[in-house]
Amino acid sequence: MNREIFTALLQQHQYQAVRSILNVMNAVDIASLLSELDNKELAFAFRLIQKEKAAEVFANMNNSMQTCLVELFSDKELRELLEDLYMDDTVDMLGELPANLVTRILDTVSQKDRDTINRLLNYPEDSAGSIMTTEYVDLRPDWCVAEAMAHIKEVGIHKETIYTCYVTEKKRLLGIVTAKDMMVADDHVVIRELMEQEMITVNTNTDQEEVARLFRKYDFLAIPVLDLEGFLVGIVTFDDAMDVLIDEDTEDITKMAAMNPGEKSYFETSIFGHAKSRIPWLLILMFSAAITGTIITKYENAFAVVPILVSFIPMLMDTGGNCGSQSSTLIIRGIALDEIQFRDIFRVVSKEFGVSLIVGIVLAVANGLRIMLIYRNTALALVVALSLMATIVISKMIGCILPLLAKKAGLDPALMASPLITTLVDTCSILIYFGVATRVFEL
Amino acid sequence: MNREIFTALLQQHQYQAVRSILNVMNAVDIASLLSELDNKELAFAFRLIQKEKAAEVFANMNNSMQTCLVELFSDKELRELLEDLYMDDTVDMLGELPANLVTRILDTVSQKDRDTINRLLNYPEDSAGSIMTTEYVDLRPDWCVAEAMAHIKEVGIHKETIYTCYVTEKKRLLGIVTAKDMMVADDHVVIRELMEQEMITVNTNTDQEEVARLFRKYDFLAIPVLDLEGFLVGIVTFDDAMDVLIDEDTEDITKMAAMNPGEKSYFETSIFGHAKSRIPWLLILMFSAAITGTIITKYENAFAVVPILVSFIPMLMDTGGNCGSQSSTLIIRGIALDEIQFRDIFRVVSKEFGVSLIVGIVLAVANGLRIMLIYRNTALALVVALSLMATIVISKMIGCILPLLAKKAGLDPALMASPLITTLVDTCSILIYFGVATRVFEL
Numbered sequence: 001m002n003r004e005i006f007t008a009l010l011q012q013h014q015y016q017a018v019r020s021i022l023n024v025m026n027a028v029d030i031a032s033l034l035s036e037l038d039n040k041e042l043a044f045a046f047r048l049i050q051k052e053k054a055a056e057v058f059a060n061m062n063n064s065m066q067t068c069l070v071e072l073f074s075d076k077e078l079r080e081l082l083e084d085l086y087m088d089d090t091v092d093m094l095g096e097l098p099a100n101l102v103t104r105i106l107d108t109v110s111q112k113d114r115d116t117i118n119r120l121l122n123y124p125e126d127s128a129g130s131i132m133t134t135e136y137v138d139l140r141p142d143w144c145v146a147e148a149m150a151h152i153k154e155v156g157i158h159k160e161t162i163y164t165c166y167v168t169e170k171k172r173l174l175g176i177v178t179a180k181d182m183m184v185a186d187d188h189v190v191i192r193e194l195m196e197q198e199m200i201t202v203n204t205n206t207d208q209e210e211v212a213r214l215f216r217k218y219d220f221l222a223i224p225v226l227d228l229e230g231f232l233v234g235i236v237t238f239d240d241a242m243d244v245l246i247d248e249d250t251e252d253i254t255k256m257a258a259m260n261p262g263e264k265s266y267f268e269t270s271i272f273g274h275a276k277s278r279i280p281w282l283l284i285l286m287f288s289a290a291i292t293g294t295i296i297t298k299y300e301n302a303f304a305v306v307p308i309l310v311s312f313i314p315m316l317m318d319t320g321g322n323c324g325s326q327s328s329t330l331i332i333r334g335i336a337l338d339e340i341q342f343r344d345i346f347r348v349v350s351k352e353f354g355v356s357l358i359v360g361i362v363l364a365v366a367n368g369l370r371i372m373l374i375y376r377n378t379a380l381a382l383v384v385a386l387s388l389m390a391t392i393v394i395s396k397m398i399g400c401i402l403p404l405l406a407k408k409a410g411l412d413p414a415l416m417a418s419p420l421i422t423t424l425v426d427t428c429s430i431l432i433y434f435g436v437a438t439r440v441f442e443l
Numbered sequence: 444m445n446r447e448i449f450t451a452l453l454q455q456h457q458y459q460a461v462r463s464i465l466n467v468m469n470a471v472d473i474a475s476l477l478s479e480l481d482n483k484e485l486a487f488a489f490r491l492i493q494k495e496k497a498a499e500v501f502a503n504m505n506n507s508m509q510t511c512l513v514e515l516f517s518d519k520e521l522r523e524l525l526e527d528l529y530m531d532d533t534v535d536m537l538g539e540l541p542a543n544l545v546t547r548i549l550d551t552v553s554q555k556d557r558d559t560i561n562r563l564l565n566y567p568e569d570s571a572g573s574i575m576t577t578e579y580v581d582l583r584p585d586w587c588v589a590e591a592m593a594h595i596k597e598v599g600i601h602k603e604t605i606y607t608c609y610v611t612e613k614k615r616l617l618g619i620v621t622a623k624d625m626m627v628a629d630d631h632v633v634i635r636e637l638m639e640q641e642m643i644t645v646n647t648n649t650d651q652e653e654v655a656r657l658f659r660k661y662d663f664l665a666i667p668v669l670d671l672e673g674f675l676v677g678i679v680t681f682d683d684a685m686d687v688l689i690d691e692d693t694e695d696i697t698k699m700a701a702m703n704p705g706e707k708s709y710f711e712t713s714i715f716g717h718a719k720s721r722i723p724w725l726l727i728l729m730f731s732a733a734i735t736g737t738i739i740t741k742y743e744n745a746f747a748v749v750p751i752l753v754s755f756i757p758m759l760m761d762t763g764g765n766c767g768s769q770s771s772t773l774i775i776r777g778i779a780l781d782e783i784q785f786r787d788i789f790r791v792v793s794k795e796f797g798v799s800l801i802v803g804i805v806l807a808v809a810n811g812l813r814i815m816l817i818y819r820n821t822a823l824a825l826v827v828a829l830s831l832m833a834t835i836v837i838s839k840m841i842g843c844i845l846p847l848l849a850k851k852a853g854l855d856p857a858l859m860a861s862p863l864i865t866t867l868v869d870t871c872s873i874l875i876y877f878g879v880a881t882r883v884f885e886l
Contacts, residue, residue, distance in 0.1 A: 024641045028661050149626065156627040163606055163622065179606065179622055183592065184599040198467045216689065218471050219682035221664075238681070239662040246659065249692055250776055253699075257772035258765050266777045267790065271797035278769050278798065279805050282762060286806060289761040290813070293754035300750045307743045310753055311736035314760060314869050318732040319725060321764070322701050322862050326721050329700035333693055334709045347710065354714035355721065362722050363729060370733070419765050426757050 003036050010041055019048045027053055031060035043072045055084030062268070063096040070101050078108050086160045087113075088133035088240060091120045128211045129204030131244065132225045132234035137165040139191050141174055146187035148177075161237050164222045167195045171231040173224055175199065201226050204233060208244045213338065215241035252336060256329070256417035258285065281419065288423040292430055299434040302441070308375070309437055312384050313430070319363065319388060320395040320429040321422035327352055327399030328421050332413045335403060342408045348400050356396035360389040383437045390436075391429040398424055446479050453484055462491045470496055474503035486515045498527035505711070506539040513544050521551050529603045530556075531576035531683065534563045571654045572647030574687065575668045575677035580608040582634050584617055589630035591620075604680050607665045610638045614674040616667055618642065644669050647676060651687045656781065658684035695779060699772070699860035701728065724862065731866040735873055742877040745884070751818070752880055755827050756873070762806065762831065763838040763872040764865035770795050770842030771864050775856045778846060785851045791843050799839035803832040826880045833879075834872040841867055 009017050034042055049057055094102050106114050116134055123129025137159050139148045156162045163179045175195030201224045202211050215238055225234045251261040258281035262269050303309045334340030368385035399421050403413035452460050477485055492500055537545050549557050559577055566572025580602050582591045599605045606622045618638030628637055644667045645654050658681055668677045694704040701724035705712055746752045777783035811828035842864050846856035
């Protein structure tokens, strides 16, 4: 939908046309279209969305849009919206709203919902409890399929998913049964016979990243969440797990580029916010690089005699940094995808050692030949080629070992990415280079 | 399941125990457990899996395990397996098998399946056609819910998903209806009334990455695929889209670390394979860095007079590289998540300019103070601080503009990541540094 046309229609009070447009649009697209409007237009447009779709659009809005709407809503409008919102979306929104609006919302919902919301808000941030929903279908084991289907017909519309149902007895989870199993089974089959007892469950304190990885590994549609006593208290659905996966990948990528990850998107983050997340690591890395500089000054005599030596510093530093970050990137990603564990450290090291020998020889020969051709100086070619070779092997070793050690120590492997490794590798490459040079040139 | 115990039970011919263990395990976990066995054990163990679960385990195996099993299977076993495998998994496997086994499989399946397989194999690699399945539920618009549910009961078990059903007339897609809608509707409601007509579809040639992004954006369970004449020919399900997303993210991360992405996992790739994917970019970047080196030699006189100048080269280069890759990483990720478009270029540039001023001032002041404290040399502090400031601003500009230009030019933004930007920034920082130094020190 073209945004200019939409705004024009809205400003000309062509409400019938706006309503028709909103009727044929997907909730995600409506939320994105409305994000371009000012507050007054937003409230107008939102009221023109069909009632059945309004809650879904609202759930897909960003926080500032939600805040603006909640402020403008009448009590009746707010009550209607909250009735249609899924519990996890409500709790998501409450986490970000100003305190006065949170109070207003808690005053609007029923006592039962208020209790549920308060319980959900109390789970630790980033835990399964904080992203789960309490709206799932539970079935009794002694029902037959027809009874179960009748139950779903009654309660299903208010549940976030009905495709995985939970068989419980006194809140204890006995098994799961999928809608597919019931739809293809005969009406008189008993749920107990149909249910799957091998289940993967998480508990309310499980880290959401761990939960998301289970979704990625097993392609689940939903996963049951037990409380610490083992009672079923909610489910996490795949859409929320997808969001967590995207956020976690973004967080990894951000950390790998030496920034502190933020909660907001690029444009939502202010200039000061961006600066704040980037400066700390830059400062640390800048002062570490200064150490490399100090080492260089020790070899002042060497480059006073052979000034050309200085000109190979950028090439050695960059190549070392690139080699190290190639290795660290592959290992960090492998760890994130559960393909590489700490116990694989020897397999990794021997593989990287092999790779670094091949890479080292190719690059050293290429560079040696170039120097021979340009400078016709065998000693110089030898110094650079040998230093390059050693730098490549060492940087690949550092690059593959550090993320695994971080993992073992319970730190985030992504912190051990290119910038840190580059700085470490710099020091090594300079030491090797001048070490070799002073020997070969007998300085 | 402990792998040693499992192998021991298998070697002691404790088939009953092995069977019981396999019965309670998830298909994904069984595939991963069996990957540790040798070929003979694998064939033994596979035959002990319950028939209902065998195809799913097979679909989750890696290519070498599948090849091994297909080679060892009798014709009868092969036929049974192929009957239970979903069409997209069969086609997936065929893409990787040696030619003689492909022929054997095509000889085993029915003429109808053979035609479907051949058609699916002909879609371009990485297209929606190549990852879709032809096994979906289609419904007639004039059926009532009860008729539709009866139809699903009959055909559903062989369909990859029954949660989204497709309403068609003469192969034309009229609308979609979810299992949830049908399960909560009255039996006599007509499908035409229930179906959703606003649909997002792709065609067989749509890039699989594009398809995966639709899943990420809209949280679909499945998406219909039309052929070029607009007839419904298949669906892509969310599990395949998830796999594509993971692969695409891995590919981006690999490219961002200056490697050519491969198809296989870290350990599956040979040492030569790794070396081959890493050497090309290293060579290109190494020779680019040599240009920076050549520039340095032009300023031989400068560092002959003030040798301490050389010691700040690593710090300037590293900080420039880190600043540039911070910006490029955020922009590349923003583009991948559809949060940043080319038309945002001015917003991006002005934001990054603001950030680079703040970051530049903080880092320049910190470094200036450090130099004043250690060397008590105001001119030196000024040279380093000014060069640092300029380097930071320029590297952030390069870092944010290049990925957007790449996107505009139809190239992969991930190619414009840290290594390339580091090399570019190096040259700039050296030029600025010696430019400022020769002026301030009047060299």
